[in-house]
Amino acid sequence: MYQRRLPDLEIMERQFERFVSSLKGEDIEVLMLDPPSLDEAIGPYGYQRNLTTPSEVLVTNAGAIIPRMACSGYLVGREKRWAQYLMSIGCPILFSIHGKGVGEIGAGAWLDDRHYVYAEGVTANREGLRQLQWILESIGVELYIAHSPGYVDLWDFPAGGVSHPDMMLGIVDLGLAIVYPSMLNWATIKYLRDLKFRLVEVPPDEFVQYGCNILTLAPGKIVIPAAAKQTIVALRREGVECLDVDLSQSSTGYGGPHCVTCQLLRDPGPRLEDL
Numbered sequence: 001m002y003q004r005r006l007p008d009l010e011i012m013e014r015q016f017e018r019f020v021s022s023l024k025g026e027d028i029e030v031l032m033l034d035p036p037s038l039d040e041a042i043g044p045y046g047y048q049r050n051l052t053t054p055s056e057v058l059v060t061n062a063g064a065i066i067p068r069m070a071c072s073g074y075l076v077g078r079e080k081r082w083a084q085y086l087m088s089i090g091c092p093i094l095f096s097i098h099g100k101g102v103g104e105i106g107a108g109a110w111l112d113d114r115h116y117v118y119a120e121g122v123t124a125n126r127e128g129l130r131q132l133q134w135i136l137e138s139i140g141v142e143l144y145i146a147h148s149p150g151y152v153d154l155w156d157f158p159a160g161g162v163s164h165p166d167m168m169l170g171i172v173d174l175g176l177a178i179v180y181p182s183m184l185n186w187a188t189i190k191y192l193r194d195l196k197f198r199l200v201e202v203p204p205d206e207f208v209q210y211g212c213n214i215l216t217l218a219p220g221k222i223v224i225p226a227a228a229k230q231t232i233v234a235l236r237r238e239g240v241e242c243l244d245v246d247l248s249q250s251s252t253g254y255g256g257p258h259c260v261t262c263q264l265l266r267d268p269g270p271r272l273e274d275l
Contacts, residue, residue: 012249019223019245019257026217026243031264033085042077053255054262055166057082058106058132061113061266062139063094065132070102071122071150071163082262091264095135103128106262107164109171111195112271116141117188121148123163146188166258168207170214172222172240174270176200178214178231180207196275200234210247213256217243219269223257 023030033054035041056067056078064086069075083093097103102125108118116136120129133143148163162168168183177192178200192199202211211228224232226244235242247256254260 007249007252007254009249012254015246015249016260019247019260022223022243022245023217028217031089033081036081053107053259054082055164055255055259056104056106057086057262058108058116059086059091059262059264060094060136060139060141063092065094065105065135066096067104067106068097068102068128070104070124070128075104089264094139095131097128097131099127099131101125101128101131103132104164105132107166107259109165109169109177111144111171111192111197112174113266113269114141114271115144115195117144117146117165117169119146119148119163119165119188121163122150123148144188144191147185149183164259166213166256167210168212170212170222170258171216172200172214172235172238173216173220174272175275176220176238176240178202178212178235180204180212183207195272198238200231200238202228202231206231208251210251210256210259213258215257215261215263225251225256227251 020030058065058067066079066083068079079096083096086093097105104123105118105128108116110116118124118129118132120126129145136143146165148165150163162183168180170178172178175196176198179189180202181189189199206228209227210225211231213225215223217223220239221241223243223245226246227248232242232244245257250256250260
């Protein structure tokens with residue numbers, strides 16, 4: 001439970017259905033991963049809770065990279081479900097994080113087709129990132145490793161909920177990003193600025209409503225939680241088309257637009273050298 005409250009499941013389901021309808025309204029093909037039965041949802045450490053965030057899988061133009069769950073034992077075992085489903089729809093498996101490496105590596109940020117950002121922290125260790133860097137470089141993608149804060153004993157949001165980079169960094173367009181600097185290290189902010197990114201800062205009250213957690217449909221066109229009102233105003237001043245969706249129940253700890261989506265196929269886009 002984040003934010004000291006539990007979601008209303010009926011409202012949450014209706015909000016999710018509207019989110020899916022919004023994607024379909026943009027001519028996006030949506031494939032649904034059906035929930036497992038209670039017998040199937042057992043992992044090495046018990047029942048696999050929170051089966052709502054397929055964003056942990058990273059899909060490249062060369063195939064899918066299967067994550068390895070990190071900070072929470074109850075997540076272990078989801079990797080098998082992601083891999084089985086991807087193979088069932090004909091998506092090739094490029095690589096799996098393995099050995100002493102861990103990494104929930106899909107919840108990062110593509111800057112363009114050739115640059116990807118993920119963070120070392122409680123959801124990815126150095127060995128997991130070494131493996132990720134090696135496989136990405138083999139297909140011509142540069143990995144930038146940021147650093148995220150972690151929790152000690154308190155799992156309450158935001159301390160325990162910002163370890164994925166998509167909670168504090170959202171790429172809106174080529175050269176435009178939204179950030180929450182309190183949770184994003186300065187070296188990463190400087191890296192973005194060196195790449196000529198303009199940065200829009202998300203205010204604290206919108207950050208805890210998953211304000212940075214956006215789904216980019218096309219350069220300059222995003223799905224964003226409706227609660228991020230100031231951020232939406234700032235982005236629209238930049239000419240960004242914002243499709244705002246009410247995900248107030250999901251924001252209790254189950255994810256924003258990026259968290260609940262695994263992007264399987266993307267058209268080639270502009271590159272940073274075009275800036």
